Each structure stands twice: as structure tokens, then as C-alpha cells.
């Protein structure tokens with residue numbers, strides 16, 4: 385019998401390439417300057433790819449890589465201080481290649497027992513870290529948007545047993561969802577997708593630290609009840625996108641319990657802090673949530689397309705996404721088939737990238753990665769303050785919003801990009817003036833990077 389071909393050699397190549405690409409990116413530009421125009425990319429593609437005849441794969445790969453290098457903001461660059469797009473661990477890159485090669489279908493358990501159980505094992509471990517009961521149910525999603533959508537659909541299903549059959553039109557009263565202006569804007573989409581409408585979102589006031597004001601929440605819930613509406617759920621964010629603020633999760637959990645409301649913790653970015661002994665107390669109360677969103681493709685540093693949804697009410701999840709159809713193969717009575725407990729049908733093996741990276745680094749390795757980035761955030765804050773900038777947000781997480789007198793962020797950022805110093809963004813906090821926003825998202829960012837960036841920024845005179 386011929387030897388079964390080993391993939392080891394191929395993976396050694398992938399590993400080596402991933403490391404080479406990582407160092408090439410770190411030593412190159414962060415963003416295309418001047419910014420590329422759509423026509424330039426389109427005419428390049430049109431001139432080379434009409435697909436009329438086959439081309440050598442190696443040539444096409446080389447060409448695609450050249451396009452990616454030239455025409456992309458390099459989010460894995462150690463001086464990319466942008467949105468929550470991480471540098472990626474080599475193990476998680478290898479995992480994505482492995483998944484593509486075996487292409488397991490995770491819709492049913494029977495088709496892919498190994499992949500399904502690897503996902504279940506990883507999620508159960510993380511659910512335990514959050515403090516959810518062992519009966520909680522969880523699944524990998526395409527990202528935080530899908531997880532948050534799952535939360536709203538499951539909350540509706542639990543609060544209104546006839547929702548699945550009769551839909552919104554048969555509800556006894558209109559549901560209301562409470563969140564702050566710091567919650568992720570995807571909830572506006574979710575309100576439309578679910579048919580609730582944007583009017584179902586009630587914006588709760590934030591306190592001076594941009595956390596949800598629980599007093600105002602209580603007032604709004606009471607008013608809505610009085611007006612005959614049906615308060616449904618509260619969204620507490622653990623690491624807001626604009627300012628990295630963590631809402632008072634424990635207070636929100638007990639308020640929701642008292643008021644019989646669903647408490648959803650959107651910890652898409654900040655949730656990874658749960659593996660850090662230094663940071664996890666900032667998430668106190670998250671284990672009391674009815675559901676949690678946490679993205680592996682944010683602070684867990686794995687490639688895109690890896691969200692997670694956790695829920696303490698398996699029966700509500702099963703009833704929200706139930707499906708029974710004869711063409712689906714191999715039902716297994718002792719396990720739940722993912723197509724009957726999640727929004728997706730065909731399912732990619734999303735979880736391997738987190739599993740492999742966790743297995744390789746271990747919990748302590750992950751804690752170190754997270755804490756390193758938090759330390760880089762603290763350093764950034766200190767160096768900025770020391771050199772005359774004003775910090776305008778409060779968070780233990782590595783996201784710094786800052787300004788100085790007379791600053792026009794858009795002009796400053798244009799110069800920052802032109803000089804290839806770093807990639808940062810502009811943000812308005814609670815309707816205030818635009819300020820700069822810098823988030824450390826790479827476990828490869830060093831102290832030298834942070835100090836160099838600030839000293840170069842301080843040379844920009846506008």
C-alpha cells in the first residue's frame with residue numbers, strides 16, 4: 385500500500401510563508417499612499433483577467449499577492465492602531481489552510497464528528513471561562529454581527545412563544561431593545577432584518593465615562609411599560625467600538641434579572657480579556673448574561689470570519705433555529721445538529737483556527753498576548769499624556785481616544801498616513817467633537833513602536 389501523503393511538508397511551507405509575509409508587512413508601508421482609486425484596480429483586473437484562457441496558477445498567485453501588498457491597509461502591521469482587526473497567529477493561518485483542504489461540512493454532526501466536537505470542546509472551554517453554566521449552548525458564527533442577530537432572535541423567541549409561528553404581527557405588544565449610543569451600529573441593521581424596525585431601539589444615556597447609565601435605563605423601561613410597550617432586552621457592551629468602554633455588566637445583569645429582561649453582553653472585542661488574570665475582573669457580571677457575543681477574529685488574533693455566540697437557554701436557541709427536513713443526512717439523537725441550532729445551514733469549520741492557536745500557546749500564552757497589548761495601550765496613553773495630548777476616554781483596554789487644542793483629526797490623519805507613521809482613525813464620542821482613536825490590535829506591537837509613533841506624531845505641525 386502506498387504511504388498516505390503527509391501534509392507536514394506543505395504546512396512547514398505555509399508556516400514559513402506566514403512568518404515571511406508577517407515580517408515583510410512589518411517592514412513595509414501600512415497603507416497605500418496616495419489612496420488607490422477604484423478605476424485603477426478595476427482596469428488592472430480587466431486588462432489581465434477576462435478568463436478566456438487558463439493561466440499558470442503560480443503566476444496568478446504572485447500577481448494576487450502583489451495586489452494585496454500594494455492595495456490594502458495592512459491591518460496586521462504592528463503600527464496599525466485601527467479598528468478591531470488583529471494580527472494573526474501562524475497556527476490560525478495553518479488552521480484555515482487545513483480547513484480549506486478537508487472542507488468539512490458542519491451542518492450535521494454525523495458528517496463531521498471530529499470538526500463538530502473540536503468546535504464544541506473549544507466553545508465549552510471558553511463558556512466556562514465566562515462563567516456560564518455547563519448547560520449553556522454555543523456556536524461559531526461568521527462574526528459579531530451574526531452573533532448579535534442570533535441574540536435578538538433567540539430573545540424574541542423566548543419572550544414570545546408564538547414569535548416563531550406568528551411573527552411580529554401576532555405579538556401582544558411591541559418589543560423594545562435598550563442600548564447606548566456606544567453599542568455597535570450593527571444593531572440598527574438587526575432591527576431592520578428582524579422586522580422590529582429601528583424604532584424598537586431605545587438609546588439609553590451614557591455617564592461621563594461613556595458607560596450605560598443604569599438609572600436612565602430603569603426610567604426608560606418603566607416609561608415604556610407604562611406606554612404599553614414590551615421591554616425585551618438590554619445590550620451591554622464590553623469594549624465599545626469607538627471608545628473601548630465596558631458597560632456596568634454586573635449591574636445590568638441584576639437589573640435585567642429583576643425586570644425579567646434578556647441581558648445580552650456584546651463582548652465582540654473585549655471578551656478575550658476573560659483569559660487574562662489581570663483584566664478579567666473588568667468583565668465581572670458577564671457570566672450572568674443570557675447571551676454573549678465574542679469574536680475570535682478580534683482580540684483572539686485569528687483570521688476573519690470567526691465569531692462566537694453563547695447562550696444560557698439552549699431550549700430557546702433550539703426553538704429559534706429548529707428545522708426538520710428529510711434530505712439532511714444522518715440525524716444523531718444524542719447531539720444537536722448545527723443547522724438546527726444556528727442561523728447558518730452549510731457551515732465552515734470556523735473553530736479550528738481558535739482551537740489550534742489556543743492549543744499551541746496555551747491559556748497562559750494567550751493571557752500574555754492580551755496583557756502585552758493592554759500594556760502597549762497603557763504605554764501609548766502615558767507617552768501621549770506626557771507629550772501634551774489629552775486623553776478623552778476611560779478604559780482598561782488598549783484603546784486610546786485623544787486630542788489636543790486646535791487639532792483637526794482628518795488633516796492630522798492624512799499627514800500620519802502620508803508619512804506612514806501609523807494607521808489610526810477618527811471618532812466622535814457621544815456627539816462630541818472629532819478626536820483621534822488608536823487601538824493596539826497586534827500582539828507584535830512593541831514599546832519601540834509606540835514610542836516611535838508618538839515621537840513622529842509630535843513632529844507633525846498642522
Ligand SMILES: Cc1ncc(COP(=O)(O)O)c(C=O)c1O
Pocket residue numbers: 468526527528529530532567568570621623624625650651652653679691
Ligand atoms: C462591539 C462590537 N460588536 C459587534 C461588532 C460586529 O462584529 P463583526 O464585524 O465581527 O460582525 C463589532 C465590530 O467591530 C464590535 O466592535
